[in-house]
Amino acid sequence: MSLTQPNRPSPPSWKSALTWLRRNLFSTWYNSVLTLVSLWVVYQGGRGLLVWMFSQAQWTVVQVNIRLFLVGRFPVDQLWRVWLVVLMMAAVTSLTAGILQSSRRGLMGVGLVTAGAVGLVPLFKGQSSDIIWVLAIGSMALVNLGLGPMLKARLPSQRLSRGMVTLWVLALLSLLWLLLGGWGFSPISTQQWQGLLLTVLTAVISMGLSFPLGVLLALGRRSPLPVIRTLCIVYIEVIRGLPLIGILFVAGIMLPLILPSHIQLDDLVRAICGLTLFSAAYLAENVRGGLQAVPQGQIEAAKALGLPPLLVVWLVILPQALRSVIPTIVGQCIGLFKDTSLLYIISLVELTRISRTVINQPRFIGRYAEVYLFIGLIYWLVCYLISVGGRHLERQLGVE
Amino acid sequence: MTETNPIIVATEVHKWYDTFHVLQGVNLTVERQEVVVLMGPSGSGKSTFIRTLNALEDFQQGQITIDGMELSADLGNIEAIRQEVGMVFQQFNLFPHLTVLQNITLAPIWVRRWPRSKAEEVAMQLLERVDILEQAHKYPGQLSGGQQQRVAIARALAMQPKIMLFDEPTSALDPEMVKEVLVVMRSLAESGMTMVVVTHEVGFAREVAHRILLMDQGTVVEEAPPEQFFQHPQEDRTKLFLSQIL
Numbered sequence: 001m002s003l004t005q006p007n008r009p010s011p012p013s014w015k016s017a018l019t020w021l022r023r024n025l026f027s028t029w030y031n032s033v034l035t036l037v038s039l040w041v042v043y044q045g046g047r048g049l050l051v052w053m054f055s056q057a058q059w060t061v062v063q064v065n066i067r068l069f070l071v072g073r074f075p076v077d078q079l080w081r082v083w084l085v086v087l088m089m090a091a092v093t094s095l096t097a098g099i100l101q102s103s104r105r106g107l108m109g110v111g112l113v114t115a116g117a118v119g120l121v122p123l124f125k126g127q128s129s130d131i132i133w134v135l136a137i138g139s140m141a142l143v144n145l146g147l148g149p150m151l152k153a154r155l156p157s158q159r160l161s162r163g164m165v166t167l168w169v170l171a172l173l174s175l176l177w178l179l180l181g182g183w184g185f186s187p188i189s190t191q192q193w194q195g196l197l198l199t200v201l202t203a204v205i206s207m208g209l210s211f212p213l214g215v216l217l218a219l220g221r222r223s224p225l226p227v228i229r230t231l232c233i234v235y236i237e238v239i240r241g242l243p244l245i246g247i248l249f250v251a252g253i254m255l256p257l258i259l260p261s262h263i264q265l266d267d268l269v270r271a272i273c274g275l276t277l278f279s280a281a282y283l284a285e286n287v288r289g290g291l292q293a294v295p296q297g298q299i300e301a302a303k304a305l306g307l308p309p310l311l312v313v314w315l316v317i318l319p320q321a322l323r324s325v326i327p328t329i330v331g332q333c334i335g336l337f338k339d340t341s342l343l344y345i346i347s348l349v350e351l352t353r354i355s356r357t358v359i360n361q362p363r364f365i366g367r368y369a370e371v372y373l374f375i376g377l378i379y380w381l382v383c384y385l386i387s388v389g390g391r392h393l394e395r396q397l398g399v400e
Numbered sequence: 401m402t403e404t405n406p407i408i409v410a411t412e413v414h415k416w417y418d419t420f421h422v423l424q425g426v427n428l429t430v431e432r433q434e435v436v437v438l439m440g441p442s443g444s445g446k447s448t449f450i451r452t453l454n455a456l457e458d459f460q461q462g463q464i465t466i467d468g469m470e471l472s473a474d475l476g477n478i479e480a481i482r483q484e485v486g487m488v489f490q491q492f493n494l495f496p497h498l499t500v501l502q503n504i505t506l507a508p509i510w511v512r513r514w515p516r517s518k519a520e521e522v523a524m525q526l527l528e529r530v531d532i533l534e535q536a537h538k539y540p541g542q543l544s545g546g547q548q549q550r551v552a553i554a555r556a557l558a559m560q561p562k563i564m565l566f567d568e569p570t571s572a573l574d575p576e577m578v579k580e581v582l583v584v585m586r587s588l589a590e591s592g593m594t595m596v597v598v599t600h601e602v603g604f605a606r607e608v609a610h611r612i613l614l615m616d617q618g619t620v621v622e623e624a625p626p627e628q629f630f631q632h633p634q635e636d637r638t639k640l641f642l643s644q645i646l
Binding site for chain 1 (some may be wrong): 453457475478479482483485487488489491493494495497498506507510511516552555556559
């Protein structure tokens with residue numbers, strides 16, 4: 001048996017657990033000392049935190065203000081529009097995930113998250129309509145995860161990818177329509193986009209815009225044309241040499257002073273411009289690393305087939321370059337998401353800013369720890385999701 | 401040679417890398433359906449020369465005419481010539497992010513503007529011809545070196561070129577895989593393809609080539625049909641070269 005199946009994992013047993021302990025934690029006397037000291041530190045720290053979380057902390061501040069954290073002062077009677085956006089995004093994302101990979105773990109994950117969310121709604125003093133929304137979103141995601149593989153099997157890949165791109169574009173356009181209003185919906189000012197909603201929107205839009213800009217800058221930096229190359233290098237080096245907070249300050253506070261008074265840029269637009277310009281410079285350098293990793297032979301082979309330069313870049317160089325830098329790009333997405341917390345300096349009420357508002361409520365003065373722990377958890381959760389998604393993408397696109 | 405309509409005419413081609421004079425006036429005329437083998441020691445400029453024929457390398461003096469089109473610095477002209485000239489590289493250079501089928505159909509679809517169905521049909525015929533039909537949906541990384549090189553040949557043929565250039569196509573292969581590639585090249589020659597081949601495979605040169613050129617230090621030292629080249633070389637440099645490889 002062991003000869004024919006050398007990679008079979010040994011069955012877990014009490015005995016092997018003991019062996020594992022001995023081998024990994026108590027192999028030598030100093031390892032044993034380290035293990036015991038670490039255990040003591042973890043116990044002391046963990047006990048303090050747990051005791052505080054369950055006996056001293058007063059979570060009503062989070063319970064009462066949950067809507068404020070998530071959507072801020074978004075008009076309550078229009079909240080269904082936010083729910084609808086979430087539903088739509090969940091639908092498109094899960095369909096894409098299902099097409100890329102039919103994973104049973106994905107199904108289980110969605111099921112668990114949905115069940116958990118439904119369980120949490122009453123805890124957060126939610127209404128029954130919230131439960132219905134959460135259930136709808138969860139079941140939509142489940143159905144689409146199952147639908148994905150079926151579509152993949154039925155449709156030719158060309159038509160499928162074209163359809164998915166169309167679907168994404170439509171979803172993003174209707175997202176803006178739903179959240180901004182107009183054309184039949186009551187208009188909502190971007191100043192009413194707040195909380196986590198604002199954080200996610202600015203991060204996603206900025207990343208989406210900085211991606212093409214960064215790729216162009218990276219290509220430009222390798223251009224044989226000296227003017228383009230120099231411009232790109234100057235841009236990248238200048239932006240990388242400035243702190244983000246300075247760029248946001250210029251975009252948010254100095255621009256209105258510099259620009260003629262009849263030009264009124266929306267606060268949010270200015271913030272997104274700042275984040276995009278900043279992020280693009282870093283992205284360009286990451287992508288450039290990937291471009292350099294594409295062997296010269298690939299370019300020669302593409303040229304020898306008669307492909308014009310733009311197609312050589314589009315069909316041969318970029319797909320290979322971008323694939324090799326997925327991990328660093330994911331890292332940058334995470335960084336950008338957290339950087340949105342700096343937007344408070346141009347008076348945008350994103351997640352971090354709104355927690356200051358909550359702390360200043362007379363009823364909850366001094367509840368810093370609970371509030372910051374809660375928004376920390378939200379930041380971590382989103383970043384972890386980005387990270388997991390990135391790893392899946394990497395595995396999906398990995399060169400065999 | 402009785403033909404009077406050569407498909408490749410290279411006259412007095414000179415090329416410098418900075419101060420290094422790598423091609424020192426190379427002349428080559430290739431007739432339609434002719435197979436020409438370039439031999440020579442490493443550094444003799446044979447790879448550089450074959451790469452000037454589809455403008456992967458530029459040159460400073462001389463003239464190259466491919467099928468009546470003169471190579472110039474104009475990009476449109478270069479692309480037009482590259483569409484008629486297929487090239488097979490020592491390192492295969494298949495696109496690792498595309499399947500075998502996608503590798504082969506890429507240029508026909510994007511450059512020749514064929515509909516996908518037609519491109520795939522032609523690709524499948526070519527894969528059958530190079531005897532790896534069953535690998536169509538695999539990625540290059542899943543194939544052996546010999547299989548990859550045969551895919552590379554199919555990829556070049558998919559553009560239906562008038563000329564095929566081979567730059568040491570078997571030099572990067574394990575010995576047991578050399579033969580399968582040579583078999584494909586031989587049948588290609590028999591089908592009447594015009595070929596210029598840089599190779600060290602003496603057997604292939606002897607049996608398939610119509611003409612062999614020996615290059616050394618950036619010039620053509622000797623040019624002869626295979627029997628004469630191997631049996632009665634005229635130049636001392638050729639005799640020395642043959643004594644080293646045979």
